[in-house]
Amino acid sequence: MGGIAACLPRRRHRAAPTVDEEKGKRSMACHHCRQESGLADAAGLVFSTKLAPPRAGSVVERARLFRLLDEGARGRFTMVIGPPGSGKSALLASWVRAGVTLSGPLAWLTLDEEDNEPTRLRAHLVATLRRAGTAGPAAGGDVLAGEPCVERSVPALLEAFGALSAPIVLVLDDFHELRPGPARNAVLQLARHAPACLRVILASRQEPDLPLHKMRAAGELTEVRGADLAFTEAETDELFRRAGVDLTPDQVAQVLRVSGGWAMGLQLAAVTRSEDEDCRTCLERWSKVVRLCSDFVLGELLEPMRAEDQELLLRTSVLSRLNASLVQAITGRIDASRMLRRLSAEQDLLTRVDEWTYRQNPMIRQALARELIERYGSAEVVSLRRVACEWYTAHGMPEQARQYATAAGALGPFPGASDPVPHPSVGLPEASPGGVTDGEGDQGASPVAGPLPQRGTTRPVPSRSGAYGQGLTASELEVLRLLTTDLTLDEIAARRHVSLNTVKTQVKGVYRKLRVGRRRAAVEAARLEGLL
Known part of the structure; x- marks a missing residue:
């Protein structure tokens, strides 16, 4: 087979102006030198x-x-x-x-x-x-x-x-x-x-x-x-066997339910273990896999996205199913339908359940839920769950309303629900995206062990005087304390084991709530308010 070069005419250069032939020759020579130099430079750019x-x-x-x-x-x-x-x-x-x-x-x-x-x-x-x-x-x-x-x-x-x-x-x-x-x-x-x-x-x-x-x-x-x-059961079983982990058919099925067949999550689960651990512990310590996946999701998925897409994905991580009406209630966006279609079609981040309903990959959803708490605190999570509860109640779906009410710590009654809704603690399970299942095992529990322990409750920290600083979350208060040091935002992120984007969002929240625009002013206002 001949090369592409044989199919193409050689480029021709115009002759030098007749007014100054010698000058034209020098110009032509310089042109060839520049072209050859450009090709040499291009060759040096190749990896x-x-x-x-x-x-x-x-x-x-x-x-x-x-x-x-x-x-x-x-x-x-x-x-x-x-x-x-x-x-x-x-x-x-x-x-x-x-x-x-x-x-x-x-x-x-x-x-x-x-x-x-x-x-x-x-x-x-x-x-x-x-x-x-x-x-x-x-x-x-x-x-x-x-x-x-x-x-x-x-x-x-x-x-x-x-x-x-x-x-x-x-x-x-x-x-x-x-x-x-x-x-x-x-x-x-x-x-x-x-x-x-x-x-x-x-x-x-x-x-x-x-x-x-x-x-x-x-x-x-x-x-x-x-x-x-998305991995199938046979492919998942093969992936774990290559990592030295023999799973039962039931474990394979559960791994798929909590991971959605997401390749990165399965790969991390298959290889996540310490040197002195048996391979099977990667399943019993599923929360460690979720933490590793969270770092990847934040860095590769969330941070490069537009702010409006970030907000939608974070706030809807409390939902097991998404439709335009429910997402509009959760986010306040009147263009929710268009955004869902775009995220589904253009970026393939949502899977269609039917013509109007979508769902997120359960493992990505777990990572987003962790970030939601880091950025806004569990009080915001509770508020979002209550909105979801009200939406399901208004649309005549009491059992779903009951689940969100239970997760939010709200009390009934809900028409059609068989029992009164209990009032549990507000904490969020570490590996659960919202404490609400969707009938397909989408709650993120370990494929081997039972539900993982709950994290400590994070509640808003009001200012002592009540004038400024209302609603600072525990995460924002921790960042505020670190702002008094000489640490950069990168170093604060490393100290708190979160992404730089998360720290920037929390700093913006601190500035907004303290009604300041700079770091030094935030520290001074916080001291006046008795927050430091």
């Missing part, structure tokens, strides 16, 4: 580790998903979409390493934040095509590096692909790292207008900005979504 599938440990080969990818590699465009930690990269890497049989070469490129720079993206595209054996040395200079605008170089590249005798499969991993701009547009052009000899497989946390409905209608789109990426 070879981005041009091959990432290495992983013991990975479960998922034959049912391999078949989907095989089908996609024979079509025009394949999209692997799922939330962070759902196993997109691991799936594609294991598929490639399983010895997939293709009719042509395969090129791999893992995108990252730095590929938003067009020069770096061009360099990596050239390098991955050369590595696959499809682009000769001149192709990079003529098609990509020779064109100052990466978007304008794509049509020529596509024309060259169209002349190939055998197809090439181009895997683009972590597409979500590309922000709106020239680099992202170039990749989208490549996927949207790919000729028959170019099969693009794109993995991302969000849907790409492509006419997916047209591709579906034309039969040109293969999709692997979050629901497909």
Whole structure:
């Protein structure tokens, strides 16, 4: 198979102006020097580790998903979409390493934040095509590096692909790292207008900005979504057996119920243990797995999101089921329906139960619930549960209202409920997203042991004088005390074992409640109020 370079005309440079021929020659020479220097610089930007599938440990080969990818590699465009930690990269890497049989070469490129720079993206595209054996040395200079605008170089590249005798499969991993701009547009052009000899497989946390409905209608789109990426019982059992843990069928089923088949959660559960512990203790200490997952969810999912999406996901973590009316009652957002559709379709963070109802992955929901308490205190959690209780009561669902009332520590009566509602303590179980089950074991308890111990109750701490500082939570009060030291916000986050974003939110809450705008003013106001 000939290289792409053979399909492309060489770029020609205009002759020097006849007015000053010697000056023109010098100018031309400088131009060639700049171009050669640019190519050399681009070569220095390439990281070879981005041009091959990432290495992983013991990975479960998922034959049912391999078949989907095989089908996609024979079509025009394949999209692997799922939330962070759902196993997109691991799936594609294991598929490639399983010895997939293709009719042509395969090129791999893992995108990252730095590929938003067009020069770096061009360099990596050239390098991955050369590595696959499809682009000769001149192709990079003529098609990509020779064109100052990466978007304008794509049509020529596509024309060259169209002349190939055998197809090439181009895997683009972590597409979500590309922000709106020239680099992202170039990749989208490549996927949207790919000729028959170019099969693009794109993995991302969000849907790409492509006419997916047209591709579906034309039969040109293969999709692997979050629901497909969720582990089955057989795959879960295989994952734990590879980690040296033999589970009973009942334990496997319970692990799936509390994890939702989320790859990251299962992987952490399978390997989480101390050197002197038996492997089975990873199930008995499920709360440790939840804490580890929480760090990942906060850093990879929550912090990069828009503030309005963060708020919705955090506040609805008390709910076992979501619909627009209930979410509007919980969050006050009149566009709740649109946001739920977007989070479900574009980011695959919610799973549709029916046309109007959604649910979150139970393990991600547990992590969000922990963060909800850290940011706003358990008083806010109780308030949200009471709103949910009132909503279910108003909509004639007394049993669900009863569950939320019990979790919130409220008293009945609720029409249709068989017994009066007890008045338990307000604390939140450590691994439970809201103390409310949904009939599918979605309460986050350990797959082996019973419910985990409750955390201590966190109540709002009012100021002594009552003028300012009303409603400071225990977490905010702890942050306030640390503000009196020389610690930076990063160091405060490390001291409290929470994310920097959590500390920033709590500091903003302290400033708002003390009616100040700076750190020193907050400390002075707190001392005047007797809070320190």
